[in-house]
Amino acid sequence: MQDMDLWFGELHTDNVKLSIRVEQQLFHGESEFQRIDVFDSPEFGRFLTSDGSVIFSEKDEFTYDEMIVHVPMAVHPNVRRVLVLGGGDGGVARELSQYDEIEVIDVVEPDKLFVDVCCKYFPDNACGLRDSRVRIFYEDGLKFLRTKSDDYDLIINDCTDPLGHAAGLFTKEFYGSCYKALHEDGIMVYQHGSPFYDEDEETCRAMHKRAYRSFPISRVYQAHIPTCPAGYWLFGFASKKYHPLKDFDAARWDARHIKTWYYSTHLHRGAFMLPRYVEELLEEEES
């Protein structure tokens, strides 16, 4: 039997395209927020797209779930209450559920369809949502945050697309609302986009500028994620008190013996060492 020549394509810029050979399409549906599709592929396994952009694949999702959870968890000494914005796939909640001291994991996801699709097609991720500490709110993230004040130790913004339906989670009012919702030693981490292509660079700059002006400590770290534009992805670490390296406690984290595939305490330090061009563009936004 011969393979069909069936490919999923995503433009990373007007002139660069990521193509993934597809075995079959498992789901297509539209909510009031987005178009969602699920495919099976030989290289990346099962993957989910929103409005034609890959959100995660089985093959590489562990990278950002680990990087967005373990980095702040290895810094903050006492996380009890966590807010996850987006994250309806459950991957972030799954990583968080490995920390016994966490008491509450609030997941705010406006799109119920997204959660339903993930539960059905990505049960390994969605198991994170079944932890008894998880509460799911089907609400707009900005609206949810408006009423919160001095409420969380850690906020994770798991939304990836600053131009799509979650655009509100990349704005100054968002960073301001997060600052307000955090305890006085709270940390916020967020998807910082990819700095490589010209058209993404501006968004990346704007994000750093806003976080830098909203939080006393604002650093950026990186990871290699093949399905992201240029395979290269940044995360933001914005904090009221703890510095991601100076307050990093490797021994404490290693003692937990959490099984990971990407994150390690060696990599933690390295992830904050950025290429010069990235360092420079971030520094330009700090002046």
Place this chain on the structure above:
Amino acid sequence: MDKERQKQAPIYTALERFRRQRVVPFDVPGHKRGRGNPELVQLLGERCVSIDVNSMKPLDNLCHPVSVIKEAEELAADAFGAANAFLMVGGTTSSVQGMVLSVCKPGDKIILPRNVHKSAINALVLCGATPVYIDPKVDKRLGIPLGMEVEDVRAAMEANPDAVAVFINNPTYYGICSDLKTLVKLAHEHNMLALVDEAHGTHLYFGPGLPCPAMKAGADMAAVSMHKSGGSLTQSSLLLLGPAMDAGYVSSVINLTQTTSASYLLMASLDISRRNLALRGAESFSRVVDMAEYARREINDIGGYYAYGSELINGGSIYDFDVTKLAVYTRGIGLTGIEVYDLLRDEYDIQVEFGDLSNMLAYISIGDRIQDIERLVGALADIKRLYSKPETNIFTSEYITPIVAATPQRAFYAEKECLPIEDTAGRICSEFVMCYPPGIPILAPGEVITKDIIDYIQFAMEKGCSMQGPASSDISHLYVLKE
């Protein structure tokens, strides 16, 4: 309204047919479907430039419509409940001009609210009519002008029985509505025509539960900014006529100043938008109402701000309120509307319609999404957190009854001289002196400057009012008519 017939869009259909015919153009416009101007094509797109064409037989002519434009105008009239409708391509300014020029001859009197839009005063400059002003009441706390009260209009009509028309601004920018039905009835009882500037009221014709629109109130003419709440392209507008108007005469008035090369982009956008409003307007505007009411509740929950709504209704100067307008009083957090407007744009990438000394207005329309409303509310909450100051009250200027000594036309064309303001008592002003708040003129061209007015301008400025209009920005000098 004939819903089945409203499914048609004759100008749009004619343009589509024309595009498929691939006619070789040896007429204007010279870009020839964009081929002669590739950068323009890159900016606007092929589809757009390919229908930027001249009037021709299959596409009719706006100056004397006989086929598809005529049909589109009939459909618009039907959709808005008017006897006749004209597609307008010079903005609602051209519709307002069409109304005033159609009813006023040189020397005629017309009754207007003092806060009338500049386009109406400019129309008086063109036709030589004399204005009779009504005091729009003012909300002292919010610092905004309100509607016209029936008793004020009745008094003006009785004092000026020779006036030919009353001009009504409805709704105002802030959403304030007058008692349109009674005002129209009053006008007709005094043998006057009722003209309505509905620049901010297209949606009233379609939204369920919204204030009464002009044609339904029996008005004789209405200027409707389709490009505001109606969704058509900027600069496109409609002029609606009631049954008493002579459409042929109005058409000849419009053609005095209207271009002979009307844009098909504008006309097609009016045609499509009219169809959309007729077929889906009720549904769309009930969503707009829901979004605006939701935003109002959420903004009022933040505290400090006051997003006002139908609770303002008082049976007189606020006879009704257009709830799609989202105006927010910002003084409660110690900031002016202008400051909030600037913060929203510079810090939060949110552009609102305007800010004045006490309010800002966010324009909610059929193009909005609830997640954008959340951004606006979130930004207002963040602005309060980061920038609020103690509440300050402001002084709102009093109404000053003008003495009209010369028509706006005479004041416009007369020889003028510039004098220090203290030497202008007794002279006729040739400039506007607008006072904010509430955005009502203290002086307009052709009006007598009195000692009281000079004192009042200085007093209001000391109290923090902003004066705009005169060439001398510190209002130390005024231009007056030479004696």
